[in-house]
Amino acid sequence: MSKSKKIIDNPTSAELIKQFEAFESLEALYKAFPIARSLFPGMEQAFTEFKKIKEQAEILKVPDRFNERFANLGFIAYESMNIEVMQEAIKIYDTDGKDAAEQYLADSYDADCLEWGIRWFNSSPEFRRRIRLAELARVDYLAGRHHACIPLLLSMLDGLVNDVSNHVGFFAESTDVTAWDCIAAHESGLQSLVLLMTKGRNKTNDESISIPFRHGILHGRELAFDNKLVAAKVWAALFAARDWAVALADSKKIPKPKEEKSWSEIFAQLAENNRQKKLLEEWKPRNNHEIPYLPHTGEASHLPSGTPERAVAEFIENWIAKRYGLIAKSLLYFTDDSIGKKSGRAREDFGSWVPISFKVLSIEDQAAAVSHVEVELTFERENEPIFKHASVRAIYQDTENNALIRTESDGVWNIVQNSFTDILYASRL
Template sequence: MKIVDNPSTKELLNQIRAMESLESLYKFVPWANRLCPKLSEIFSDFSEIKRQAEILLLPDQFNETFASLGWIAYESLNIDAMRRAIEIAETVGAEDAEKFLADHYDEETLKWTILRFNGHPDCRKRLRLIELAKDDYLAERYHACIPLVISLTDGLVNDVSKHVGLFAENSDVTAWDSIAAHETGLQSLAKLLGRGRNKTNEEEITIPFRHGILHGRELAFDNKIVAAKCWSTLFAVRDWAGSIADGKKYPKPKEQVSWSALLKQLAENAQTKQILEQWQPRKLEQLDHLPNSSSLSMPEGSPERAVADFIENWSKKRYGKMAETLLDSVSTPLGKKAGQVKQDFGHINLLSYEIKSVEDKAAAASHVQVCLEFSRQNASQVEEIWIRAIYQNNESNPLIRGEEGGNWKIIQNGFSKVIYSLGV
């Protein structure tokens, strides 16, 4: 079984095949265009959809090429990096492709991927040591970074599975409908990295053999390739942990979609497309209420109002209200999420704020510029940050701003410079 056979991927491919059949039928029946003229607009963009759907095949191609070398595909791995690595392996060779992949794990990639660890409790508690490992990696202290990342990965699997670590003989790091946790992914990688190393080896290795490194039998493990593979494995485990938190350990009952439902969805998508084509970002004169330091004097339903409400709730220590507004990709219970918000924001004393400007980036996304004055450990500080707000419904699906049933959700990463003292 391949990753492309995962239910969500397979369902999408089946819908594309169904669309192909419908397109053929539409072109074959002479009177179809008169009966359903709007379908021609949908089919005009269908070739681009099919082209983009080719990325669904990349994870299998990546694992087939690199899994035996210690790299696997995972949800948060950059698609362009996957595609380019495969191209290099096919045209130049695996050695150059591995160097390219190692270079991909640079300061920027580590910074943004590590930020995702804030969204999972078992990942979050390891952030201090992960940051130390990142510092060692960027300083090329691979001898220090590699054992630490391996041990953190092993412990994270142990905590999430509540059973054993990644390298135990009976470890199970599979999950339903997952890329990282597919049987050709982490499960296969764990067997490779967990191989016994019964003899002391002084030759350089390019695979992070856990037992040989931690038991002192591999004496030339400290290189960039091995270190990058350790980060890759840790990030894949983070995505597996997210799948488990999302309830994807076991499959859910499949809902059957009828042809009538499919056609209705196509009609709705066509209507959405029309609205999207008409959408325009606000002009400067429409933002004459900025800069501003009061949510009540900002337009209701605007992203800047949502950010201002969030900040004012922060100043009043209303952590439950803040938790309701934050984007949550793992469906954390509200009480637990409020506790996490208190832990992240509670040690900061907010003194004042000002919403300075807004950039409407897309129909469902805006960036809000905020100037914050706050104190931490009795020291005052001023920071200017950009907060991203997403307009979505209760099922976490993006909507076009103004559509009924939507709310602005705030991405916490924008506050990282303040609450985590990170230089982002």
């Protein structure tokens, strides 16, 4: 279990704070020696920007503040949780009380939240296998059938933790759902939920509950568990468990101590940051009306090289030709599996429904490293065409999966598999 008492003590947050302190020391030196101002005239602006960044870094304290208020109520902070939702919940808790804050949090687990949460299941193989069940639980939850979705979600949570840990389920006495440098798996997070949700319920209870007591619900002692608040808390626990699973898959072990950077290295990094900032300021999203080749129905090679639409078109051509190895190389991954495993997974996911043609409809450049390419896919069933729409998310990255500004020359466009979720996991097109 983590020795840190607070999430902000996690290595990633602690390293950022350490860098802030180092930068403040650098600023003091810069101001103490006038010659530095003539040698590095642009540094004054860098220090001004740093002050803004440091103010924004207050966000690092939000997970701890959230858990202090909500962990004993059944909600915890986790990596993929919307930080603005956390902040608003804290504000409501402090001004209007816990009941209003809990209601706000329950309402935040809406159709959009669940859609994105389930899409991220693809980042863990154990979660991927349960997407079908998660979709069924989502349908029941959104329809208000909490009596149906809560037991299903609880059973999924237990089985998932068992599969990920190769040891015991979420609700076992010896379970360990901590991980190094992980918000969800901090000792104040998932591990506290285990203790809360496994509390004994030895008497049959007719009164409504607000905590998803696993034993009471699944053993029939809680007779009024079926409400939105309990359901939302189980969804939250499930999404937090996904972030824990990803942390384990990323081999979040205690790393070797980092070498201290020299002042020359710090200045070089500042210069690189300024260069990237300039590139970002120069980049502008395209307007669909100004793209002459839309809509596009021809070969991918006829689209401009290096564009997200070219990458998406090539991806779909490989799908049509059942080139699963090339499909695997084009997908965005969160785990470092071998290419053989990735190819097998691509065959499993993309082999059930294979399109016969496609059309690129439009392009939305959402950020310097992100575009959505709207496509129409044509499938065939019983000699009749079936048309399916997909909004394909493409991300420009370097070889280490870091996002790059698209005007950089050494990146590639990777495809987010969740863009095709409604097609890949459909029982029937």
